[in-house]
Amino acid sequence: MASLEAELATYIQSKMPEATGVRVDRLEQISGGASRQTYRFRVSYQHESAERERSLILRRDPSASLIDTDRRIEFAAYRAFFKTPVPVPEVLWLEDDPRHLGSPFFIGVEMRGLQTAPSMMQREPYAAHHQKIAEQKWSILGEIAKQDPARLGLVGTMEPVKPENCWKRELDYWEGVLDSDELIPQPIMRAAIRWMRRNPPPPAQKVSVVHGDYRTGNFLYDEQGRIHGILDWEMSHLGDPLEDFGWSLNRVWCWAQDDRRGGLVLRDQAIAIWEKASGLKAAPEALQWWELFATVKGQGIWVSSAHAWETGENKDPILVLSSWALMNSQDRAALELMGHLR
Amino acid sequence: MRPGVQAVFQKMAQDLVERVIPAISPSYHQGTVGMIAAMLAMVSEEWDRAASRRAEENDRLRELFRDAAPVVENADLKRRLLELAKTQDRDLRVSALEANNCALRVALIDLHSKIERQKGPAARKVEDAIWKELVRSTERRRFSTAPF
Numbered sequence: 001m002a003s004l005e006a007e008l009a010t011y012i013q014s015k016m017p018e019a020t021g022v023r024v025d026r027l028e029q030i031s032g033g034a035s036r037q038t039y040r041f042r043v044s045y046q047h048e049s050a051e052r053e054r055s056l057i058l059r060r061d062p063s064a065s066l067i068d069t070d071r072r073i074e075f076a077a078y079r080a081f082f083k084t085p086v087p088v089p090e091v092l093w094l095e096d097d098p099r100h101l102g103s104p105f106f107i108g109v110e111m112r113g114l115q116t117a118p119s120m121m122q123r124e125p126y127a128a129h130h131q132k133i134a135e136q137k138w139s140i141l142g143e144i145a146k147q148d149p150a151r152l153g154l155v156g157t158m159e160p161v162k163p164e165n166c167w168k169r170e171l172d173y174w175e176g177v178l179d180s181d182e183l184i185p186q187p188i189m190r191a192a193i194r195w196m197r198r199n200p201p202p203p204a205q206k207v208s209v210v211h212g213d214y215r216t217g218n219f220l221y222d223e224q225g226r227i228h229g230i231l232d233w234e235m236s237h238l239g240d241p242l243e244d245f246g247w248s249l250n251r252v253w254c255w256a257q258d259d260r261r262g263g264l265v266l267r268d269q270a271i272a273i274w275e276k277a278s279g280l281k282a283a284p285e286a287l288q289w290w291e292l293f294a295t296v297k298g299q300g301i302w303v304s305s306a307h308a309w310e311t312g313e314n315k316d317p318i319l320v321l322s323s324w325a326l327m328n329s330q331d332r333a334a335l336e337l338m339g340h341l342r
Numbered sequence: 343m344r345p346g347v348q349a350v351f352q353k354m355a356q357d358l359v360e361r362v363i364p365a366i367s368p369s370y371h372q373g374t375v376g377m378i379a380a381m382l383a384m385v386s387e388e389w390d391r392a393a394s395r396r397a398e399e400n401d402r403l404r405e406l407f408r409d410a411a412p413v414v415e416n417a418d419l420k421r422r423l424l425e426l427a428k429t430q431d432r433d434l435r436v437s438a439l440e441a442n443n444c445a446l447r448v449a450l451i452d453l454h455s456k457i458e459r460q461k462g463p464a465a466r467k468v469e470d471a472i473w474k475e476l477v478r479s480t481e482r483r484r485f486s487t488a489p490f
Contacts, residue, residue: 029370184440185447188476191454251490317377324384328483329490335480340473 129225142277246290
């Protein structure tokens with residue numbers, strides 16, 4: 001770790017020429033999504049004759065990850081939503097040149113003393129605040145849908161899409177992931193995809209920023225049940241707001257092993273919160289399509305994680321665990337949505 | 343192997359969670375050990391059923407193909423289904439059963455995609471049988487720790 005600390009100090013010094021004596025310590029790798037290596041560290045320096053320090057986060061690209069994503073888009077999303085009604089941590093520097101730390105990365109400000117783990121959400125003191133957390137979780141998602149991507153400055157960074165093409169672009173992509181990466185045949189997902197192509201959803205009510213992985217586990221919360229930051233924007237893109245909402249309802253996020261979505265509240269309650277906050281309608285047939293899409297996308301992620309591990313691109317155990325633990329649940333979720341699980 | 347693999351792996355997973363994780367740092371390594379413990383628990387659950395669930399499913403798929411073949415209009419698929427219906431699981435190693443299962447499930451996808459476009463009550467009956475088998479296939483694979 002010492003060399004990475006020194007490399008980080010050199011890099012940060014180059015970004016803060018007004019500071020002197022930049023030092024990095026307390027470097028520690030933490031869990032922070034499966035697509036980037038995440039570290040927390042402290043940077044200390046002198047500025048205007050005063051000693052200063054900040055707690056920062058490093059997000060560095062690995063050789064292969066659970067999700068192939070563009071760090072530029074993730075960085076742009078954090079920057080765009082900073083100081084909006086959508087809480088996110090501040091990001092500071094994006095670096096594509098691998099010579100500094102061995103691979104591209106970005107650095108942001110750490111929000112300290114908070115939780116992300118879905119398992120902690122089911123324990124006290126957090127379990128007492130499920131309704132409160134749910135209200136914020138789906139209201140913030142509604143706020144993401146309400147934001148204008150052009151005013152956020154994300155049109156251009158994110159690939160544009162017409163309202164009538166949102167579903168096809170996403171389904172084509174994730175079917176392609178299954179085509180290229182599946183290690184075992186997926187008869188349930190293939191049937192779901194055929195059904196989805198025969199029964200496409202209506203055009204998006206509007207094109208908005210889609211977080212891409214909006215779920216319990218990807219936001220920071222405290223002991224009073226307050227959400228402080230939405231994380232892991234690596235799959236963010238422009239699309240149908242129902243894509244995010246359907247993903248957030250995915251059965252694989254039922255962490256309490258019951259019907260509460262995200263381990264928090266029942267599906268109908270989540271729908272009511274999201275509709276009120278977003279000003280949009282979650283029409284039953286359209287939402288069903290996007291929830292079914294979420295199972296295909298989920299299976300695409302678990303399939304590609306298994307593929308990455310087996311081909312040796314990345315031997316992180318999370319790639320195996322997510323595949324083993326969630327693929328069958330994902331199939332069952334698709335069966336339920338197609339009316340075959342009784 | 344005695345003590346049995348199920349019991350041993352279950353205990354190892356428990357020890358990792360209760361004794362090893364609290365004793366190590368940083369938290370990232372705790373998370374890694376936690377994942378390994380979860381995978382050991384899953385292997386423990388899968389160990390005893392691994393061969394039987396695959397053999398059972400392969401037999402059910404062969405029966406399904408035997409029943410569906412007379413209904414299928416596509417001659418190539420009909421012939422392929424009848425050939426697969428005659429196959430057997432002679433090698434009972436999990437890897438061999440899995441390979442047979444994959445071959446059968448590839449054919450199941452082809453059958454499903456063709457029969458759902460075919461008209462008539464016989465085709466609907468086959469389609470219904472496919473869905474029922476797909477539901478059973480997820481029950482066979484289910485883990486007690488699954489979120490759903």
